[in-house]
Amino acid sequence: MQHASIYIASTEPQSGTMIIAIGFMEMLKGRYTNVAFFRPVIPDRKEDETHIGFMREHFGLKIPYEACYGFTESEVIQAFADDREETFFEELMAKVDKLHREYDFVMMDGYPRNRFASTFDFDINLKIAKNLGTAFIPVINAWKKNSDEIINEIQIITEAIKTESCGELATFVNRCDEDCMETLLQEVENSGKEKQVYILPEVKEVDTPTLRQIVKTLDAKMILGEEEQLNHLVRSTKIVAMGVENYLKRIADEDLIIVPADRNDIILASLTSYAAKNHPNIVGMILSGGIEPSNTIIDLIKDFSTSAPIPIFTIHSDSYETAIAVAEVRAKISPEDTDKITLVKALFDKYVDKERIAQKFRQSQNNVMTPLMFQYSLFEQARSLRKRILLPESDDERILKATAILLQRDIVDIILLGEEESIHHRAAQLRVDISKAQIMEPAKSGLIEKFSRQFQTLRASKGLTLNAAKDAMEHRNYFATMMLYNGMADGMVSGATHTTADTIRPALQIIKTKPGISIVSSIFFMLLDTKVLVYGDCAVNLDPNAEQLAHIAISSADTAAQFGIEPRVAMLSYSTGDSGSGPDVEKVREATRIAQKMRPDMLIEGPIQYDAAIDMKVARKKLPNSKVAGRATVFIFPDLNTGNNTYKAVQRSTGAIAIGPILQGLKLPVNDLSRGCLVDDIVNTVAITAVQAQHLERS
Template sequence: MYPESIYIASAEPRAGSLIIAIGFMEMLKGHYNRVAFFRPIIPDGEERDSDIDFMLRHFDLDIPYEACCGFTVSEYTKAYADDNEEDLYEALIHRVSQLHKAYDFVLIEGYPRNIFASIFDFDINLKIARNLGTILVPVLNAKGKSSDKILNQIQIISEAIHSEGCTHLAIFVNRCDQEILDNIKNRISAVQKDEQIYLLPELKELDTPTLDEVIKLLQAEMIMGNPEQRQHLVYGNKIAAMGVENYLSHINNGDLVIVPGDRIAIIIASLLSYYAKNHPNIAGMILSGGITPSNAIMKLLEDFGETAVPVLTVKSDSYQTAIALEKVTANIAAENTRKITLAKGLFDAAIDKIKIGERFRSSSKEMVTPMMFQYRLFERARSKRQKIVLPESTDERILRATEILIQRDIVHIILLGDRKRIEHQSIQMGLDITKAEIIDPHDSDLIENFSQTFYTMRKEKGLTLDAARDAMIHPNYFATMMVYEGVADGMVSGATHTTTDTVRPALQIIKTQPDISIVSSVFFMCLDTRVLVYGDCAINLDPTAQELAQIAISSADTASKFGIEPRVAMLSYSTGSSGKGPEVDKVREATHLAQSLRPDLLIEGPIQYDAAIDEKVAKKKLPDSKVAGRATVFVFPDLNTGNNTYKAVQRSTGALAIGPVLQGLRLPVNDLSRGCLVDDIVNTVAITAIQAQQEDKQ
């Protein structure tokens, strides 16, 4: 959603994404005052997520725990099963958006892949990162893998990220075996171009559990030792089921010894070994079977002092305890300063901070997904709620859209029509539209004033007062006059009326903006990772060069109003000076006119579609252009080309097409397609509200 965020995601289990997150957080805290940490999906359970808890405690982040997490695994899997993923993504966008309002940077760590069923894959993190519009940092687990397999995985991940439309900052390959580390580095250096790939060696200490983790898993009681010893590393475990002499030859440094509580000789021998210079220092003892030594033995053990070997007790027997210990996983806790120091050192040694900073700045081009664009529309619309009038209240789609707009508190809705009929129809449909204002033009006190105003406007054109009154009974004329008189802030029609029925009243009553001679339209084409503006695809059949220039300027201004940097491509069947003929000449003339009228805009033409959108093609055809390959506004030479192109792109790519959005009018009136869906109506109403906000500013 914002370039001020990074999304770290493990591509496979046990890859060590927390280590990478620690390294990045250390860097970010050195550059930003307020940094937030967020996890879109966390494990089920009542306990706090360990990674969130670590970040909050170790880095002393000023953010409540609840603001750091999105959904649990169960909530996500249910949304996936119910085909409601879009609702979940929208909620995640909202939560991250709220963090960006309060913090300078948001560091995001992806879901722990190993807790999902096999039907889920790394692409979940890709989808979340794409919808959040953040820069991705994938983390691979290289432990036990050959150089060939690691390099293949790097290539697969890079291709997956590219195909999903994400931007990635760098790939981290963690837990590399020392013996193949140099070989991988050399092979990567030979093929590496713009990619930043960082290799981190396996450190046994970071993958080794602490005594504290053992205590928590076994629900053990520590009857001897001190709190600091809970952070000692446990490298292995041994069951003491032999005599003292053989036992001492089988233990190693860092072992956790499992021994029944009544094997006093083993217990004392373990303590002696701990203090002896040439014998192993075990990590601790677990007294199994729920048996503890007698008071006399305990007093003897206590005489060794708090620094003696830690002693735990559990109720399970030695075999059950050993089986349970196999399930202990190594984590990094806020208390374990040694592991934290190792993790930070590992990260710092692996990366080039200057290079990664430069890559971040160059990668920080904003990505906009359809869901992000819709979310922003709704947020902007509700920031200053406008009154939007909908004259086609008998259409079921209009009523359903009305309920959505009211429930989400996006705008204030005015419906035109018979109150009893509208209320009865909505009840039959199971809708609650009680918060909508309903006005019947036939019974309204406004109709006479509107008729007089319209008559005054058009009497020189031959309009009579009776004809003006007849016109005002038509819902589109009445609604347009409501906008003109300020009773409503905008109007949306076209679900049951033609485009002419919507546009004609607007041209007669509201009229065009100063310096704009033509009303035109655009579609917002929401592709996977960006939003493009297409104009004109709905209104003008075959515009002249002068009209085409006006359409280009209006389309650029519309794009700018909705947060899209306008780079205008005047489309034709040829690029630059290569083509000749009346059609390409018209586009060339329109380009020159638009450039002279608005020298502040980036306008290129004539240009073919492929050169306008594809950077590789642009480098060949127009290498010096600031628009070619990066166009955001596409102006078609005629309605035939524009309408067919937008529908072809929409149907072949699955793009969300929002529109047509009318432009050039003094006040906002927008047209719907008669085949529109409920979502189309909701989006168009939100756009109309934002246009009304812009008019308020002016």
């Protein structure tokens, strides 16, 4: 899933991700017309969230505040505690997907990992970035670290990103001591890798709070001063309790002075120092104790110039309490901090090769597809052109639960077969809402006679009598298949309580196969950690011959394409290329030749071993010139024994999710469930059936 997006995240607190975000946003605004800013997670208190407000105001982003975030910190923790991880990611993907439809580029800003350290044993930013399919940009805090420590952190985060199969765009090392920058740059260069690492120095001005930030945090009242003076940096804070002579010896430029309001001597001495040529200029005074200077003193201060040379504030707390509160203020960048913002942009311009980053982004192709991403795209695709799916087995509670989910989430329309009163009674017992489902009672439908005559006509060449046809219509799967045949539904799913034969036999007799396809077959979608593979045939055909195997390959490739998987077909055998012989290999070789002739537009390779099909290192040795080897997405097994055992081995050994079997080759979509299926299996299969119906309509 390739999106025009990046994800910036720190590896520890105080890394300065805002600096990197400002640099990237200015870069993006110069290249894209409409850029969105998004934070997947924000603090619980809205007043603690400063990044969104800054980006919207400073860069003039035309995006509502509510569209700029996913969930609060506590909502995320609660979702994982309640085992609603999939729901969390699905809703997050929906929010970001909406942004991708409305904006040219989405820049994402991660949440400090340390805030989740006591809850999760994984990096939630990496997990989010992987499932959103976005390029990842880690920011490392280099403050007070030597070059060896920093290099180790770069290696650790690189391995973590690689383990999660995220696409790393570049690594930023921020707040680096200038004394070790040259050594660090040399070590990075000597690593010999094309990895982009950008090192930014520690700039004290960026990490220094402004007077505005301090007085806003303290809720101090300005009694003298100008708005512009609030942008000045506060280098140090001093409490004054001594006499004027000692006070003047200890103050320095850009000091913030905290003094009791009745110390007129200190106030006047500070103004005198400001006016003198060779004495320090303090940045401001906070008068503690909730007392304001007299009008006489204020008039005297105003006489120094047309405006107060030093801004003066009052606060109710005493000097000690005020000093503690000031010490707790952490430097932030606000839209009013024009000097800081200019400095940050200059830093990014000086130390970052923006064109090189842009080039890498253009060249990068993120092929990651997580199970959550696949399921999300599956449901979205099903919703895009809503279909009516028929479920004959309404007496099974799993079917009713799945129906409620499908209807509640507006994925498809559902038709249930059965006695209406009994279905509603059972749904009420299960406490599920199926009120939007259409219920069809075959015995009261008035369709049995019509369907029987149609079926008898379809099977007349096989000697089927009308009575036998009527008997068949007593079977729900036959009745349901006739409904599908007559256009009363777009697809059908059965098998929760019936055998595979009970599902497929009516379809073969009534629906029949597509033109040019001689065999009904099946595939499984194998949802691995970062990719989705297609396995066929693992459920239906025992030992297909070469021609049948070729048709299975073509059907499987077409099915893969319907679900956004680029089909690169591997015809599997125990031998690769021309290295082996024997009847089993020759069958696969002949099947490959037939399939390639049938569909010259497809990438089909065979015979090929599984390792050569999936592993690029093996592929380079065994089939170096193949466009399929090492990157196959569709795996065609030579027989049912091999396919069934392989899909179960992969499923159980890797924790992969297997969705299927999905039937293919029929004129209309019919799919089979296993009798041990879960509710989620039914939901997925119904959605897949709907997508198949969409493609049949378009073809």
